[in-house]
Amino acid sequence: MNSYPLQGLRFKATCMAALIFMFLLAAIPLFPGFFGRVESALYDQRIRLAGPISGSENIVLLDIDDASLRELGKWPWDRSIHAKGVETLSRCEADLIVYDIVFHGDGSANGDDSLVKAVGDSGRVILPAGFSLHYEPEIIPIELNGIQPAIDKSILKTPIPDLPETPQADRSFLPLPRLANQAYKLGHISAAPDEDGVLRRVPLAIGINGQPFPSIGLEAAIHMLEISTVRWTSGYFLLEGKGHPICIPVDESGSMAVNFSGGWGDGFTHLSFADVIVASGDPEAESELKQLISGKTVIIGQTSSGSTDIGPTAVSSAEPLATIHSNAINTILRQSFIYSAPLWANILAATAITGAICLLGFRFGPRRFVLATALLISLYIAANILLFISTGAVLNLSGIIYCSMSIFLVVLGLKSLLLFAENEARRIEREKLQVQLDAAGKIQSHFWPQTPDLGTGDKIFAYSSPALFVGGDLYDIIPLEDDSWIIYLADVSGKGLPAALVMASTWTQIRSSSAHHKTPDKLLAAVNRNLYPFLVRDSNFVTVLMLRYFPQSGLMQWVNGGHMKPLIIGKDGPREISGMTCMPLGVFDEAEYKMEETVLEPGESCIMMSDGVTEAEDSEKQLLGEKRVIDALLKAKSDFKGEALAETVRKWRNDIEQNDDTTIVEIRRKQN
Numbered sequence: 313m314n315s316y317p318l319q320g321l322r323f324k325a326t327c328m329a330a331l332i333f334m335f336l337l338a339a340i341p342l343f344p345g346f347f348g349r350v351e352s353a354l355y356d357q358r359i360r361l362a363g364p365i366s367g368s369e370n371i372v373l374l375d376i377d378d379a380s381l382r383e384l385g386k387w388p389w390d391r392s393i394h395a396k397g398v399e400t401l402s403r404c405e406a407d408l409i410v411y412d413i414v415f416h417g418d419g420s421a422n423g424d425d426s427l428v429k430a431v432g433d434s435g436r437v438i439l440p441a442g443f444s445l446h447y448e449p450e451i452i453p454i455e456l457n458g459i460q461p462a463i464d465k466s467i468l469k470t471p472i473p474d475l476p477e478t479p480q481a482d483r484s485f486l487p488l489p490r491l492a493n494q495a496y497k498l499g500h501i502s503a504a505p506d507e508d509g510v511l512r513r514v515p516l517a518i519g520i521n522g523q524p525f526p527s528i529g530l531e532a533a534i535h536m537l538e539i540s541t542v543r544w545t546s547g548y549f550l551l552e553g554k555g556h557p558i559c560i561p562v563d564e565s566g567s568m569a570v571n572f573s574g575g576w577g578d579g580f581t582h583l584s585f586a587d588v589i590v591a592s593g594d595p596e597a598e599s600e601l602k603q604l605i606s607g608k609t610v611i612i613g614q615t616s617s618g619s620t621d622i623g624p625t626a627v628s629s630a631e632p633l634a635t636i637h638s639n640a641i642n643t644i645l646r647q648s649f650i651y652s653a654p655l656w657a658n659i660l661a662a663t664a665i666t667g668a669i670c671l672l673g674f675r676f677g678p679r680r681f682v683l684a685t686a687l688l689i690s691l692y693i694a695a696n697i698l699l700f701i702s703t704g705a706v707l708n709l710s711g712i713i714y715c716s717m718s719i720f721l722v723v724l725g726l727k728s729l730l731l732f733a734e735n736e737a738r739r740i741e742r743e744k745l746q747v748q749l750d751a752a753g754k755i756q757s758h759f760w761p762q763t764p765d766l767g768t769g770d771k772i773f774a775y776s777s778p779a780l781f782v783g784g785d786l787y788d789i790i791p792l793e794d795d796s797w798i799i800y801l802a803d804v805s806g807k808g809l810p811a812a813l814v815m816a817s818t819w820t821q822i823r824s825s826s827a828h829h830k831t832p833d834k835l836l837a838a839v840n841r842n843l844y845p846f847l848v849r850d851s852n853f854v855t856v857l858m859l860r861y862f863p864q865s866g867l868m869q870w871v872n873g874g875h876m877k878p879l880i881i882g883k884d885g886p887r888e889i890s891g892m893t894c895m896p897l898g899v900f901d902e903a904e905y906k907m908e909e910t911v912l913e914p915g916e917s918c919i920m921m922s923d924g925v926t927e928a929e930d931s932e933k934q935l936l937g938e939k940r941v942i943d944a945l946l947k948a949k950s951d952f953k954g955e956a957l958a959e960t961v962r963k964w965r966n967d968i969e970q971n972d973d974t975t976i977v978e979i980r981r982k983q984n
Contacts, residue, residue: 349508350710356510356626358709362701364627365571365648367579370407370536370608371638375615376585383586387616391415391423395430397585400592401610402434404602409437410532412501412613412621412634415487424488432494438535439492440501440528442485443518447477447565451522454481458489459498466498466531468517468524470544477565479504480519497535499528503636504567510624511633513567514640516549516560529640532609536645551644560644561651569650571643571704576615576631580638585612611638650700653707662712665692666719673723681727685720689713761789766797767863769982773952776975777924783973784811785922786819790826792860798826798835800858801920801977802897803875810850811973817846818854818897832858832871833907840873840897840905847898854897857920866912866981871905873897876923879945881953882916886945889918915983919945919954924974928961936964954978 374397376387384393394415401409418424431437441459446452456463472478481500492498500518505511517524524544526534534542539553549560549568562568573579581604591597613634614621621633643649665688672684696707763772776785784804791797802818804811821839829835836858847853857878859870870878870889874896879886891908912918921941928936941957948956954976961974 348506351708352506352508352510352512354709355512355706358697358700358706359572359626361697364574364579365642365646367573368642368645369581370645371642372406372581372583372605372608372610373634373638374401374583374585374588374610374612375632376413376613377615378617379584380586380589381616384589387614391419391427393423393589395423395426396592397588397612398427398430398434398437400588400598400601401605402430402436404598405606406610407436407607408496408532408535408609409434410499410528410609410611410637411437411439412528412611412637414440414442414485414501415491416485417488419488424491428488428491428494431491435496437495438497438499438528438531439487439495441487441492441498443481443500443502443520444483445479445502445504445515445518446482447479449475449478450480451519452480452482454484454521456484456520457486459486459492462489462492462495462498463520463525466525467520468526468542468544470524470542472517472519472522472524473544473546473566475546475564475566478519479515479565479567481521481525497531499526499531501528501637503633504565505623510626511570511636512626513563513569514636515565515567516562517544517566527637527640529637529644532611532637532641533644536609536641558644558647561649563652568640568643569706570626570636570639571646571648571650572625572627572635572639573642575628576635579642609641611641613637648704650704650706653705658708658712661692661707662715665689665712665716669716669719670723673720673727678724678727678731681724685716689716692716764789764791766861766979767795770863771952771980771982772799773954773978773980774976775954775958776973777970778807778812778973779924779970780808782809782812783807784815785924785973785975786815787920787975787977788819788822790823792826792830795863796830797861797863798822798832798858799861799920799977799979800832800856801875801922801975802854802856803922803924803973803975804854805852807973810852814847814852814854818843818856830860831907832860832869833905836871836873836894836897836905837903840895840903841901843897844901848901853899856897859918861912861979863981866914866916868910868912868918868979869907870910871907873905874899876921876926879919879921880910880912880916881919881945882913886919886942912979912981914981917953917978917980919957920977921954921957922973922975924970924972925957925961925976927972928964928974929968929971930964931966931968936961940964952978952980 381387398409415427486492502518503511503514514527514529516530517526534551537551537553537555539551541552543550544566548562551558551560560568583604588601591601611634613632615632615634619632622630623633624630625635668688669685672688673681676684693709696709699705699707763774766772772789774787776787778785784807786802787800789797789799800822804814804818821842825835825838829838836856855875856873857875859868861868872891872893874893877888879888889910892906894905895903926936926938926941944957944960945953950956958976
C-alpha cells in the first residue's frame with residue numbers, strides 16, 4: 313500500500329483538527345456566562361456531595377418566624393419589642409447580639425428611645441447597614457447621614473488592596489443614626505449573588521469612602537475569636553489575635569465562599585423570638601433561656617412566611633438569608649474554607665487530561681478510545697470531588713471537561729477520517745490484488761491439461777479446486793512416444809500463492825524432465841534433485857503419486873512419493889493398491905524411488921486424490937473421512953466414480969469456506 317498519500321492526508325487532517333480544537337477553545341471566553349453558570353451548578357453539587365460542616369455550638373439563631381408574628385402581632389413591630397428582646401438577651405448573658413434587620417428611619421418615639429437605650433446599655437449589639445455595590449477600583453463618595461462615628465469604630469485598620477474588582481459602597485440603606493451610634497459595631501449585609509442569582513459567597517469587607525468596612529459575619533467572628541489585627545491582601549484575609557493566625561481565602565473581590573452547615577434549620581440551635589419575649593421578666597423562663605444562650609452569639613433574622621429576605625443558596629433553592637451570615641461566621645470559626653485552585657493548577661489539570669486523551673487516541677481503536685476517555689473523565693470528576701471534600705479546593709470542572717470532550721471529539725473525528733482513508737486505500741489495494749489473484753487463478757488453470765482419450769477407448773477424469781484463489785495441488789497428463797502416458801497428482805505443502813509458485817516450478821521440472829526420463833522412478837529422482845535446493849530453503853516439500861499408464865495392456869508403473877495411495881475400483885468395489893511409499897520431493901536430495909507395477913483390468917478405474925478430499929470439513933468441522941469416501945464411490949451411478957466423489961465433497965462442505973485444496977484424477981479402462 314502506498315503510504316505517501318496517507319502521510320499527506322495525516323498531516324492535513326492533523327492541522328485541521330488542531331484548528332478545530334483552537335476554535336472550540338475560543339468558545340470559552342466568548343461564552344463566559346454559560347460556562348460560569350455550569351461551573352456554579354457543579355460547585356453546588358460538590359457542596360452537597362461533601363455534606364454539611366458541623367455548626368458551632370456558640371451560634372444561636374433567633375428566628376422572627378410565623379409563631380412570633382402570631383404571638384406578637386404582624387410585622388413590622390414597634391421597636392419597643394426589639395428593645396425588650398435585647399434587654400432579655402443581655403440579662404441572659406448572650407455574648408454577642410447580631411441583628412440581620414436594618415432599623416431604617418424613625419419609628420414611634422417611645423419605641424426608638426427604648427431600643428436606643430437597650431442597645432447602648434447592652435454594649436454587645438452589632439447592627440447591619442445595607443449598601444448596593446459597584447465593583448471598580450475607584451472610590452465612590454457616599455453620604456453616611458450621621459452614622460459616621462459608628463462607621464469609624466467599625467472600619468478595619470488595614471488598607472484596601474489594589475484589586476481589579478473592589479466592591480465599593482454606592483447607595484445605602486442605613487440604621488437610625490442615634491441607634492447606630494449606640495451599637496457595639498456595625499457591619500454590612502450586602503451579599504453578592506452570582507450570575508444565576510444564587511448566594512454562595514459574601515464580601516468580607518467593602519469600600520466605604522476608600523476605607524474597608526466589614527460584614528456583620530466578619531465583625532462577629534473578630535469578636536468571637538478575640539482578633540486584634542486584620543490584614544486584607546490580594547487573595548486572603550489574615551486574622552491575628554489570641555490564637556493561631558487564621559488565613560481566610562477570598563476571590564479577587566474579597567468575597568469568601570460560604571461553607572454551609574446544611575439547609576435552614578440544620579446545624580445550629582434555633583429559637584423563636586416570641587420565646588424570648590414570653591420569657592422576659594419570668595425568672596424561671598429566663599434561667600432556662602440563659603442555659604441556651606449564655607456566652608453565645610445570637611443572630612436575629614426575619615424567617616416568617618412571605619418575607620422578602622429569602623433567596624437561593626448552594627444547598628437550597630430558597631431559605632432565609634440570615635443563614636448566609638450565620639454560615640459565614642461558622643465557616644471562619646471552623647476554618648472550613650473553600651478556595652479556588654490557582655490558575656496554574658487548572659492549566660496543569662487540563663493539559664494532563666487532554667494530553668492523556670491524545671495518547672489514548674494514538675494507542676487505541678475508536679471503540680476502546682471512547683471507553684478509555686469516558687473512564688478518564690469519570691476518574692477526573694471523582695478526583696475533583698474527592699479533592700474538594702478533603703481540602704476544600706475547587707478545581708475547575710466544566711471548563712476542563714469541555715476541553716477534554718473537545719479534544720476527544722477532535723481526535724475521534726481525526727481517527728475516523730484516517731481510518732476511513734486507510735480502509736479506502738486498503739480496499740483499492742484489495743481490488744488490485746483481487747484482479748491479480750484472478751489472473752493468477754486463470755493462469756494456474758492453464759497448467760491443468762484437457763482430459764484426452766487415452767486410446768483404445770480408455771478415459772480420464774480430472775477435478776481440482778483450490779482453497780484460495782490459487783493452490784498447491786497439481787495434476788498433469790503427459791503423452792509419451794510409445795503411446796503410454798505419464799499421469800500424476802502432486803500436493804505442495806501449504807496453500808495459497810506460495811504453494812502455487814512451488815506448484816508451477818514442480819510442473820515445469822516434471823514436464824522438462826519427462827523428455828529424458830520415461831519411467832516414474834527415474835523421473836521423480838531427477839525432479840527431486842533439481843527441486844531440492846529450491847524446496848529445502850523454505851522447508852517446503854511436495855507429495856506426488858506418479859504413474860505411467862499403457863492403454864493397450866492396462867499396465868500401470870507407479871511410484872508413491874509420500875502421497876495417498878491410489879484406489880482401484882472394480883467389480884468387487886474399491887481396493888487400495890499396496891506398495892512402498894517413498895519420500896516426498898524436497899526432503900532428501902538423493903532420495904531413491906521404487907517403482908511398482910499393477911494392471912488395470914477392463915472396466916476398472918484407478919482413482920488418485922489429494923488429502924483435501926478425505927479432510928474436507930463441514931460446518932461443524934467434521935472431516936469427510938475415508939469411510940464416507942468409500943461409501944460415495946460404492947454408491948456412484950455415473951461412469952466416472954471420481955465425478956460422483958467430487959460432488960460428494962461439494963455437498964459435504966455445503967458452501968462453507970474450503971479448508972484445503974482438493975484434486976481428484978480418475979483413469980477408467982474400457983470394458984471389453
